[in-house]
Amino acid sequence: MRIPVRKESLPYLIILSLLxxxxYYLNFYLSLIPLLSLLFIIYFFRDPDRKIILNDSYFLSPADGTVMEVKEIEESEFFKGKAIKVSIFLSIFNIHVNRSPIKGKVVYKNYRPGKYLPAFKSHASDINExxxxxxxxxxxxxxVHQITGFVAxxxxxxxxxxxxxxxxxxxxLIKFGSCTEIIMPLNTEIKVKKGDTVKGGLTIIGVIK
Incomplete structure (x- = not known):
């Protein structure tokens, strides 16, 4: 059976288990600090299986979190024109695994170093890692943009x-608090609004026209 915790948590788990x-050998009460941290890491890196409802007319959410913004943008990297962006804020309590909104081939990938402003800031997308x-x-x-935050x-x-x-x-996966953005064609019928809670691979963000 698949263990529903990401393997990326292993270094943290080993260190905290040793601590x-x-x-515990020195003082039982002191051992509660690494124990609670250990439990948090297991919780944070959880990655349960989900039953994905496949539909090639839908853009599914790429992450768990809260919709911060829905706006029309001028996108210069991939669309090279007008598009619709939905920004999703992931708190440290959300599952941080990212999922593909559609079935398809990865035709573009780009990493950009940057700052570590809080992920809920509107300009974090422009200057953060x-x-x-x-x-x-x-x-x-x-x-899809994976964006780091103040903690991540x-x-x-x-x-x-x-x-x-x-x-x-x-x-x-984005470790700790972060933001994920999904950018879709301009004619997409958007099904979410600011403040909505979404689930990666489950929530319909938009319908393809």
């Missing part, structure tokens, strides 16, 4: 150009 053992992947199929295309300092992306992704398939 717990040492502190960011990884982007563009996914395309015969019907449409989508760009590590973006993980398992997918590369020419990889094929299923709709809802895991492609990456």
């Amino acid at each position: 717990f053992a040492i502190f 960011r990884n982007s992947i563009g996914i395309e199929n015969s019907k449409t295309k989508v760009l 300092r590590r973006i993980v992306c398992w997918s590369n150009v020419n990889d094929n992704l299923e709709q809802g398939e895991r492609f990456g």
Whole structure:
């Protein structure tokens, strides 16, 4: 059976387990600090399986979190024109695994170093550390930004150009608080609004026209 915790948590788990053992030997009450931290890491890196409802007319949410913004933008990387952006804020209590909004091939990938402003700031997307992947199929295309925040300092992306992704398939992870943005064609029928709670691979962000 698959263990529903990401392997990226292993270094933290090893260190905290060692600290717990040492502190427990020295003082039981001191050992509670690494123990609680250990439990938090297991909770944070959880990655349960989900039943994805496949539909090639939908853009599914790439992340769990809260919709911060829905706006029309001028996108210069991938669409090279007008598009619609939905920004999703992930708190430290959300699952931080990113999932593909559509079925398709990864045709674009770009990593950009940057700052570590709080992910809920509107300009964080422009200046924070960011990884982007563009996914395309015969019907449409989508760009997803993985953006670090004040706490998050590590973006993980398992997918590369020419990889094929299923709709809802895991492609990456952002460690600790962060933001994920999904950028879709301008004529997409958006199904969410600011303040909505969304689930990666489950919530319909938009309908392809």
